[in-house]
Amino acid sequence: MTSDAEAAPDAAEGREPVLSVRDLKKYYFEQDSFLDSLLRRETQSVKAVDGISFDIQKGETLGLVGESGCGKSTTGETLLRLREATDGAIEFEGDDVLGMDRDELKAFRRRAQIVFQDPFSSLDPRMTIGDILVEPLKIHDLPAEVPSEQSKGEVRREKAKDYLERVGLSAGQIDRYPHEFSGGQRQRIGIARALMLEPEFIVLDEPVSALDVSVQAQVLNLLDDLQDEFGLTYLFIAHDLSVVRHICDRVAVMYLGNIVELGPTDDLFDDPKHPYTQALLDSVPRAAVEEQGRRVEPLPGDVPSPRNPPSGCRFRTRCPQVIPPKDVEIDQSTYREVMDLRDRIESNDLNLDTVWERADDENRSDKPAFKREFRAEFFAQGLSGENEATVERALDALAEDDHDRAAEILRERFASVCEQVRPVLQSGSHPAACHLYEQPERTEMAAEAPADD
Numbered sequence: 001m002t003s004d005a006e007a008a009p010d011a012a013e014g015r016e017p018v019l020s021v022r023d024l025k026k027y028y029f030e031q032d033s034f035l036d037s038l039l040r041r042e043t044q045s046v047k048a049v050d051g052i053s054f055d056i057q058k059g060e061t062l063g064l065v066g067e068s069g070c071g072k073s074t075t076g077e078t079l080l081r082l083r084e085a086t087d088g089a090i091e092f093e094g095d096d097v098l099g100m101d102r103d104e105l106k107a108f109r110r111r112a113q114i115v116f117q118d119p120f121s122s123l124d125p126r127m128t129i130g131d132i133l134v135e136p137l138k139i140h141d142l143p144a145e146v147p148s149e150q151s152k153g154e155v156r157r158e159k160a161k162d163y164l165e166r167v168g169l170s171a172g173q174i175d176r177y178p179h180e181f182s183g184g185q186r187q188r189i190g191i192a193r194a195l196m197l198e199p200e201f202i203v204l205d206e207p208v209s210a211l212d213v214s215v216q217a218q219v220l221n222l223l224d225d226l227q228d229e230f231g232l233t234y235l236f237i238a239h240d241l242s243v244v245r246h247i248c249d250r251v252a253v254m255y256l257g258n259i260v261e262l263g264p265t266d267d268l269f270d271d272p273k274h275p276y277t278q279a280l281l282d283s284v285p286r287a288a289v290e291e292q293g294r295r296v297e298p299l300p301g302d303v304p305s306p307r308n309p310p311s312g313c314r315f316r317t318r319c320p321q322v323i324p325p326k327d328v329e330i331d332q333s334t335y336r337e338v339m340d341l342r343d344r345i346e347s348n349d350l351n352l353d354t355v356w357e358r359a360d361d362e363n364r365s366d367k368p369a370f371k372r373e374f375r376a377e378f379f380a381q382g383l384s385g386e387n388e389a390t391v392e393r394a395l396d397a398l399a400e401d402d403h404d405r406a407a408e409i410l411r412e413r414f415a416s417v418c419e420q421v422r423p424v425l426q427s428g429s430h431p432a433a434c435h436l437y438e439q440p441e442r443t444e445m446a447a448e449a450p451a452d453d
């Protein structure tokens with residue numbers, strides 16, 4: 001199966017990557033039930049992350065954005081080995097993260113931390129803020145040495161007070177409990193906890209999504225300041241593009257387990273290449289007066305299931321720019337209707353009973369009536385010539401209840417490169433994994449193979 005580029009897209013020049021990710025996969029395998037084995041059903045996996053590659057440079061903030069369920073949190077957690085990867089490679093400052101043993105992993109966890117989205121559930125309500133901040137130091141038995149006049153406990157508590165102040169709270173709040181703080185303050189505590197081990201790299205998993213808009217900006221500014229102060233590198237996960245614009249140097253856009261576009265933040269906002277990025281940007285409210293009346297077009301359809309993702313480009317089932325074969329002239333909305341029909345035939349999601357009912361023909365012999373009703377249901381005006389003749393033949397097959405032949409007839413004429421070949425991210429500073437842009441030759445050769453789990 002093809003996957004995102006083996007060589008990751010170029011990051012900022014002249015800087016060493018802190019983190020390198022190559023062809024990373026994380027599949028969740030669901031428990032086989034007794035019924036599954038009785039019926040000899042194959043175990044189905046959820047392909048939450050399915051072959052992603054990128055680098056993060058020292059001191060950089062890389063944004064990772066996409067709709068809910070596209071695999072952002074799984075990526076962040078797999079990078080830190082809070083979840084075990086299914087395949088791929090992760091290097092942190094040259095060390096092989098996936099090959100680390102227990103001790104190496106413990107040392108790695110000092111250097112790479114995570115801040116979670118929900119400041120309400122990520123802090124233990126029974127612990128004081130001081131205990132919460134000191135806990136990571138206890139786990140790692142830090143500091144290794146203390147001045148003779150002080151105990152380890154005192155040194156840890158001093159550090160906790162110091163870090164409370166660094167995140168904009170006061171040292172005097174150290175003996176309070178989480179419920180005594182607002183959402184924004186709790187997130188500051190979560191950030192202080194992540195900083196206590198003096199990490200180099202932090203995964204920020206939707207760190208401001210649960211906060212009021214007015215508080216979001218303050219926490220984002222804090223994260224920016226702390227990055228400068230401590231020389232931190234961030235992976236900033238968000239579903240909201242407007243949040244990443246101001247904090248990220250580069251942005252990776254994720255859809256259904258793949259990275260579909262990656263580029264410097266301004267380039268990506270000013271010149272989005274992938275139709276999915278364009279659609280995401282269209283759904284962001286704009287401040288500019290001339291844009292306020294703009295019609296926001298929501299993306300059609302739901303995100304397909306990661307258990308059975310579409311072949312080829314995963315966005316093709318919702319894409320407004322699917323590419324027809326070279327010799328087929330068809331407008332995009334009609335092409336979408338034809339493709340949707342075939343998808344429904346192939347996924348056994350077509351109930352012909354209702355069409356025959358509408359045709360008012362219990363004997364199922366009045367084909368012209370069936371086809372008339374079918375067209376009224378599925379197609380606006382727009383078919384002509386050979387396209388029309390092909391659909392007519394496919395409907396004839398459907399009227400005979402021959403779904404396979406109907407799908408085959410449609411596939412022969414209308415199959416798109418978007419469903420046959422999975423596009424990959426090329427190298428370069430702003431690549432998009434989309435057939436609208438040049439794809440490497442080897443990709444064209446590597447037609448989508450059946451799922452290999």
Ligand SMILES: Nc1ncnc2c1ncn2[C@@H]1O[C@H](COP(=O)(O)OP(=O)(O)OP(=O)(O)O)[C@@H](O)[C@H]1O
Nearest residue numbers: 028046048067068069070071072073074075239306
């Ligand atoms: N433990 C799990 N077992 C099975 N499937 C899971 C598990 N955790 C996540 N998934 C599935 O993996 C896919 C990716 O989930 P993930 O939480 O990484 O996405 P996300 O982009 O972070 O979404 P959100 O913004 O909603 O958190 C989803 O389809 C989700 O249902």
